Amino acid sequence: MAEQEDAAPADGSSRRLRYAYLGPAGTFTEAALRQVAGPDEAEYLPQVDVVAAIEAVRTGAADRAVVAIENSVEGGVTAVLDTLATGAPLVLLREVLVPVSFVLAARPGTRLEDVRGISAHPHAWAQCRRWLAAHLPHVVHVPATSNTAPAALLAGEDGALPFDAALVPPPAVEHYGLTPLAAHVADNERAVTRFVVVGPPGQVPPPTGADKTTLVVHLPSNQAGALLEMLEQFAARGVNLSRIESRPIGDALGRYSFSIDAEGHVADERMAEALMGLHRVCPHVRFLGSYPRVDAPHGDVRPGTHDADFAAARSWVQQLREGRAH
Structure with missing residues (x-):
């Protein structure tokens, strides 16, 4: 679980947070980092690649990492997705968007x-x-x-x-x-890259009403309908997915996990119910954090899936158990 992106270092000191990022100076990643914390507020630690930036947080050499996770033209950044999917748990604390031109x-x-x-x-x-x-x-x-x-x-x-x-x-x-x-050599002048702030697990920030939850999920089986069974955990609770990408697990051909961005926060009833469903039917679910989203939601909350609807249904079932309702 994630701590606030601007929280103090884990050692309790008052020093500036150390941010690992893909260097050298002038990268789009540095531009994203400047949206999070200016060079007078944080210590910048340029790295040779995105894997090194993430591993710097795991080893304690950095407090945070800022890495690209998705591009509007090329899709997911596979090195980031795969590094976050395995190893010591890390979480996403925040996202920022940077327009891309060359x-x-x-x-x-x-x-x-x-x-x-x-x-x-x-x-x-x-x-x-x-x-x-x-x-x-x-x-x-x-x-x-x-x-x-x-x-x-x-x-x-x-x-x-x-x-x-x-x-x-x-x-x-x-x-x-x-x-x-x-100049203007990019094929798509409206391209944008999404960057995330990566940090160690901690207390999840409260929901803002416009949040995103990122997960890594393995399919429940290698049989027909396994992907549908996994997706139904979201659909049945009214949770919209804004991104889903398959990535090889790596232990054998044909075995894949899924990197998922879902609209909502782990504190939302519909998201919590979906996570419980995934935990029941899937062999591996890695929670990579709930954090404020910067882009507009892709879908509205479906009727019957608001928090009050889940609370009312749970109260009704409790009354049935106690013989107070029919």
Whole structure:
């Protein structure tokens, strides 16, 4: 269970919270972190990848991690989903959204027609695929660990690199002293990435009325109808799902778990009932937190599934047991 994202460190000290995030400076993750806590409020700990950022919380090297979990174009960030699904329990405390755009940048003096290799994070490359095919069809992709790692390399010593340019966030161009070769190269200018704040288990924050609960669930069996049986636990209680993705469990082919975002809070009657149903029929359910959502709910609460409806039904059954109702 989750503690407040702005709570004091677990050791009871008054020091600033330490946030691990995907670095170096200028990444979209840093932009997300700045929405959570400014550099004068928290200690920033750049990491080489999202797994390292999450593991820093598990080992106690950081108090929180800020990581991308979902992109509106590419879907879920599988490394984050898989790392949260296993290992010591962690929870999501908060989510933030960051608009995503890219610039093709290079060292001063480089021309667009000179570019033969481009370094980019795989998600950045995927989001600029059509533009690249249209304007630089023969260019070679050199994968990068983050959206600003190649910018830092280009800004370093004038040594030979296996690429001539990089796809980077717009602020990174000036930060690293690069020259923009082309702006607005993303195929979808409305792309957005959802980031989450990850922390150790603790007291769940109270519901706000606009919340999200994230879970990892294994199917109850490998038989026909198993997925339906799992989904019915939500549908029967009026819980809407805003995201569901299958991920391999890893122990054998054909065995999958499901990463799920459900609309509502564990304190809501309908969500609690759904969780109890999952616990009864599924072999593994990992609760990854209930936290305020930043996007609009996808569906309304269905009649008969409000808290008062569950309370009234429970009272009626109790009266039946006591012989006071029929």
